[in-house]
Amino acid sequence: GQNIDQPTEMTATEGAIVQINCTYQTSGFNGLFWYQQHAGEAPTFLSYNVLDGLEEKGRFSSFLSRSKGYSYLLLKELQMKDSASYLCAAMDSNYQLIWGAGTKLIIKP
Amino acid sequence: NAGVTQTPKFRILKIGQSMTLQCTQDMNHNYMYWYRQDPGMGLKLIYYSVGAGITDKGEVPNGYNVSRSTTEDFPLRLELAAPSQTSVYFCASSYEPGGNIQYFGAGTRLSVL
Numbered sequence: 001g002q003n004i005d006q007p008t009e010m011t012a013t014e015g016a017i018v019q020i021n022c023t024y025q026t027s028g029f030n031g032l033f034w035y036q037q038h039a040g041e042a043p044t045f046l047s048y049n050v051l052d053g054l055e056e057k058g059r060f061s062s063f064l065s066r067s068k069g070y071s072y073l074l075l076k077e078l079q080m081k082d083s084a085s086y087l088c089a090a091m092d093s094n095y096q097l098i099w100g101a102g103t104k105l106i107i108k109p
Numbered sequence: 110n111a112g113v114t115q116t117p118k119f120r121i122l123k124i125g126q127s128m129t130l131q132c133t134q135d136m137n138h139n140y141m142y143w144y145r146q147d148p149g150m151g152l153k154l155i156y157y158s159v160g161a162g163i164t165d166k167g168e169v170p171n172g173y174n175v176s177r178s179t180t181e182d183f184p185l186r187l188e189l190a191a192p193s194q195t196s197v198y199f200c201a202s203s204y205e206p207g208g209n210i211q212y213f214g215a216g217t218r219l220s221v222l
Contacts, residue, residue: 004151008149030207030208031207031208041215041216042199042213042214042215042216043152043199043213044213045210045211045212048208048210050208087151087152089151089152091206091207091208095206095207096154096157096167096206097152097154097211098151099151099152099153100151101149101150101151102151
């Protein structure tokens with residue numbers, strides 16, 4: 001079956017760095033997405049990886065290892081506004097997204 | 110920029126009632142999707158469309174119907190609402206499926222009592 005695993009909740013301190021891990025099993029693979037979702041709002045796109053390696057975009061970076069079925073999202077210089085859920089989603093061979101349940105990130109001052 | 114617009118934002122239905130969730134996008138995207146999001150679970154695909162006149166079932170289509178008469182509109186119909194359909198519903202669109210960003214509407218919070 002198809003499955004995405006990510007931690008349910010993480011806590012970090014303002015100004016620090018946090019890494020959110022995601023492992024995936026899909027029928028075929030066409031890329032890995034990360035979305036941010038603030039409470040009561042819609043998911044918004046953060047990053048996309050289809051090749052192995054690190055993609056950096058400002059304070060956010062995303063890493064992919066296709067051989068390990070593994071990705072992580074790295075958030076640097078955490079701000080209070082980064083408190084949100086972070087959704088990992090893998091695209092299968094039918095170009096459909098398989099979504100994880102999300103990681104709720106709590107930022108403490 | 111309107112993007113993806115969903116209406117209504119909130120709705121309470123009685124068991125057995127029907128309703129249509131509206132979704133419109135102004136980005137000229139070919140692909141449109143309906144998801145439901147339940148607490149503690151990932152987004153589940155209900156139906157999707159690859160263009161006007163073409164729709165297909167996703168992972169959880171039972172109890173729902175869709176149509177795509179224009180590029181812009183992709184309404185979701187609930188027939189004979191059941192408590193199991195209590196959820197947050199999101200409509201999304203993308204230009205292409207592979208590697209393309211999905212843009213989401215603000216969601217519809219539906220309670221069936």
